[in-house]
Amino acid sequence: MPIIAFDGREYLAEDSESVLDCLIRHDVSVNYSCRAGVCQSCMMMMKEGTPSEASQKGLKDALKAQNYFLMCSYVAEEDIAIARPGKDFQSVETDVLALDRLNADVLRVRLVRPENYSYFPGQFLNLQGPDGTERSYSLASLADGDDFLELHVRHIPGGKVSGWIHTALKVDDRVSISPATGDCFYTPGQPGQNLLLIGTGTGLAPLYGILRDALHQEHQGEIHLYHGSSTAEGLYLIDELKALDAVHTNVHYHPCVSQGTPPAGMTAGRADQKALEETGKLGGWRIYLCGREDMVKSARQKAFLAGASLKDIYADPFVPAVD
């Protein structure tokens, strides 16, 4: 059985047990959240050993080159030595600037932007809740313009971190956030490309950031945003999005309601279904999918079948954490 060396101690890993599972089993205090290779909160540096491709999926090239890897996605077959990330990749503390309700379930959380905190709108950060529990939240603010960080947090009943944010967090409280990460953001270089943005619930957070970033960078192609919820009350930022639609000829906002008869101006049906129905062939389009995991995965396959290239599909499934 392989040995994992960490913080001056050695831990024996069972066969086919991930490094993360091994450390948790030994009661070692380490960060993690999704246990599925998505949130990157379990990132460590491998000092001895070679990270697998799967354990480096989604990491920036600079991090890969420095042997960073995700503990939840690596099963040691030989002895390895690991260390916590360097200072540049550690969490920073910041203050809560404002808390505002966007609808009955969604709170807009604005944080003071720490000095030199760089990110692309649409990326996500890991925020520490009670007892160091970490959860991922996407950035809806503009990196180039807004001097705060904006998150949209949906209240999950019984949710450890979202419940705490909704009921206990106050303006001026200190919170700890990781550097921003993820590849779901606007990339300049093809200003004429058509964009299709599909989100459910707070999947709008990254899409709102991406949409405003695209406009800020003078994107010329058509931009269709489909935001879905089961009821009209589940949608939010409706007026802001209608205003963007009215001002920019290339912006098209499609609020979708999947249950019952929607109010005037909204579409009946699921956002992903409507989007794929109404846009038809997607060859040459760039597509962003954010929100519920099942929606994101099935829409990804459908968009691909409708002609979108795999490299043009950016997907951010909000996979629930596994504590």
Added chain:
Amino acid sequence: MSDSLFNRLGGDAAVDAAVDIFYRKVLADDRINEFFADVDMDKQAAKQKAFLTMAFGGPNSYTGEDMRKGHAHLVARGLNDSHFDAVVENLGSTLKELGVSDELIGEVAAIAETTRNDVLGR
């Protein structure tokens, strides 16, 4: 080495060009798409690449035994000659779309053919 099949097809770039087209064909083909229903597209796309590299005669470290093990769970679900033929057919039409000559397509089909018994676990 410069005239190996893999290089004549265009190497890694040819695999990259083919993967989207081939994978889309497979997912749309009702004869075989149930075997590829796994919605984790990142993993699947990586495997399609491995498949194409191998079929193009490119560098790979798969043995016949790997092919046997890798497809055993599919054989248990009914994978047979007709499915194998369908995959080879999709491979051929993908290459045709990319403008590859019939002669080279024949060579690719011949490589795929050498794996038939292992893939089907015989």
